[in-house]
Amino acid sequence: MNLTQAFAGGGIVATLENHVGLLTISNARRKNALNLAMWQGVTEATDWLVAHDARAMILQGDGGVDFSAGADISEFDEVRKDTQSALAYEAANSAAFAAIREAPVPVIAKLRGICFGGGLGLAAAADIRIGDETGRFAVPAGKLGLAYPADAMADIVAALGQATARLAVFTARQFSASDLGGSGLLTMRVESAALDGTVEKIAADIAANAPLSIRASKVAIRAVVAGDAALQAEAARQGAATFDSADYREGRTAFAEKRKAVFTGR
Structure with a gap:
């Protein structure tokens, strides 16, 4: 059985095949940045995949280059302009992180290229993170003048470890996959050519159990x-x-x- 359902006007795409769900952030022209509707779509797509008997899920960015640049800053003047609107926006963020973290089935984040901000938050909420040597990671809140919600920060601290999380958040600097080799962020690091196959094999192994x-x-x-x-x-x-x-x-x-x-x- 092969099913596909689009959410957020096609910005989030869910596909199910052989009990493996594929949740794709589909905004490659903007490095898979997520707008407000797409944050909401992550929650909807996760629920849809679980309801259709996904036994494992793969979270990925579209285009084969970047995982996600995080939130789409171009809409912040409208949807995240002050405390009231920001709190509503962060509620959608938190719901998306929770959907991944609390999904009843294992979620594997497939990481290549840019994984910044809210994109890193989504990856950190996953159960397993597998990436290649192209990975670039950052928590740029300090350069934007905003703060991340505590639940998202808890995932980032758990994924990076306290010391590295402090360095990442306080400096807002970028890290390579090799920089974070000892942090625990990546469950596995593989060669770029092997990334898709490795993730698919692990998801299939989980779904067969x-x-x-x-x-x-x-x-x-x-x-x-x-x-x-x-x-x-x-x-x-x-x-x-x-x-x-x-x-x-x-x-x-x-x-x-x-x-x-x-x-x-x-």
Whole structure:
């Protein structure tokens, strides 16, 4: 089954094939900068992919050059001109980051070229980040005279580590993929020619595993990282439910029969 749905007037495109969702930021002529409608579209596209049984998601920029330059500054005079409008804009930002962070399925950010500002925020909210040597990263808020919401900053700190996050935010300087090699931002760094294939293989591997198990595992990881009692309880509930699932029976049977399991998510 191959499905495609456009959001935000085509600025965000969601595609589903073989249970792998592809969420594309589609504004290559502006280095995949996101306007307000596109921030809202990220949330809508994520929900759409999950509703259509995506078991893994790939987040990427269109055009094969840049991931995302972040927010589209050209519209700030209209949609982010003062405190009231900025708070409404940041609510859309935060919802997009949360959609990626809290998606029930793993999200892989495929990173090449520019990954600035809100683009870095989206990447930082993903579960896995895989990039090549062309990556360039920055948090340019200090050069724009604005501040990022705390939830977005929490993702950036978690991805970069406290020390590197402070340097990135306070200086607003650009970093290369090699500069950030020890920061933990990139889960894997591969050669440019191997990036697409590597990401697709990892997404396919995830999608082939038992969906209920993967979902429970993602909640458990989030619970551990956040130290959140409610998430811990939800992880325990989802984990316990796997033992009554058809997929658990299938996994045991396939192991005994020395064949590959076929999971249905039930």
